[in-house]
Amino acid sequence: MVSRSHDYVLSHEGPGALLLDAAESTFSDAVQEKVWRVAADLSRFSGVLETVPGMNNLMVVFDPLVADDMALSQAxxxxxxxxxxxxxxxxxxxxPVxxxxxxxxxxxxxxxAKAMPVEEIIRRHTAPLYSVAAVGAMPGFVYLSGLDPVLAAPRLANPRNGVPKGSVxxxxxxxxxxxxxxPSGWHILGRTxxxxxxxxxxxxxxxxxxxxxxxVPELSQ
Structure with a gap:
């Protein structure tokens, strides 16, 4: 079953999961706030086992013996x-980084690659107040919105096998x-x-x- 609206798609992901996908071409903080709110409200529904916010999407895992999928979809x-x-x-x-x-x-x-001094990269990286949009991919990993668009960069063509814990x-x-x-193909700027x-x-x-x-920049020991 797939239900479409003007700003999201709701689909079954197996017999006990529903995916609400509101992702467009660019990430939206406003959409992400709606994802958080709906996740919080759904967690109180009978039969809902877990709500997992993603980047402008939400996975809802439920017990099909307790929750009716059509009623849950409507909710x-x-x-x-x-x-x-x-x-x-x-x-x-x-x-601290x-x-x-x-x-x-x-x-x-x-x-x-950005044709900037290292100091300018650090200044731009530390300037925003980032928002934890989602936690996932691996235990505790944070997807952060708010990055200065000038610092956006494609992932590495050849991911590393072991990016150290704490890498920023x-x-x-x-x-x-x-x-x-x-493993990760993201660029390593520092460590916390x-x-x-x-x-x-x-x-x-x-x-x-x-x-x-x-x-917050921190001097190396």
Whole structure:
């Protein structure tokens, strides 16, 4: 089943999941706020097991023995049309970053490709107040909106097998932080000591959608 509206598509992803996709050619912060609101409202519905916000999309996982898919689809459509964007503000967290050198192995080449001094790249990277649009891809990974468009860059043609935990990275029009060492084709500008994921914490992922991040330059030890 696929239901289309003027600004989203709602489709089944197997017998126990629905995907609301409102993504267009460019990311929209306003659409993302609606995604967060609908996710929060749906989490209280009987039979809904999990709501997973993505980049301008939302996966809703439900128990088909408890929740009727047609009724749930109708509820999703209604919540989307009526979503109140007045969300409580998320936390603002300063994230210390050591830029360049061994901690940011792509910074010099990135600056060269942008025809800018390294200092200007750092200034532009630390200027915005980023928003955690979504958490996913790997445990605790944050997709950040708010990157200066001048710093947008295609991902590497040949991804690295092991980008270190804590790496502060850019891929396309988004910024991110590696919560664990894992493969990635994003550009590494620096590193933070902040631990984004710890399975032993009450809330393993340090950030949640709606939190905001400010990168703060830190001198190398």
């Amino acid at each position: 999703i459509r209604g919540l989307w049309e009526e979503a109140d964007l007045q969300l409580p503000p998320g936390r603002i967290v300063d994230v 050591i830029y360049g050198g061994e901690d940011g192995i792509d910074l010099a080449d990135f600056a060269l 990275i850019i891929g396309g029009t988004q910024a991110g932080i590696m919560p664990v060492t894992a 000591s902040l631990d984004l994921f710890d399975p032993h914490r009450a809330r393993p992922a340090y950030f949640k959608p709606g939190d905001r991040i400010r990168f």
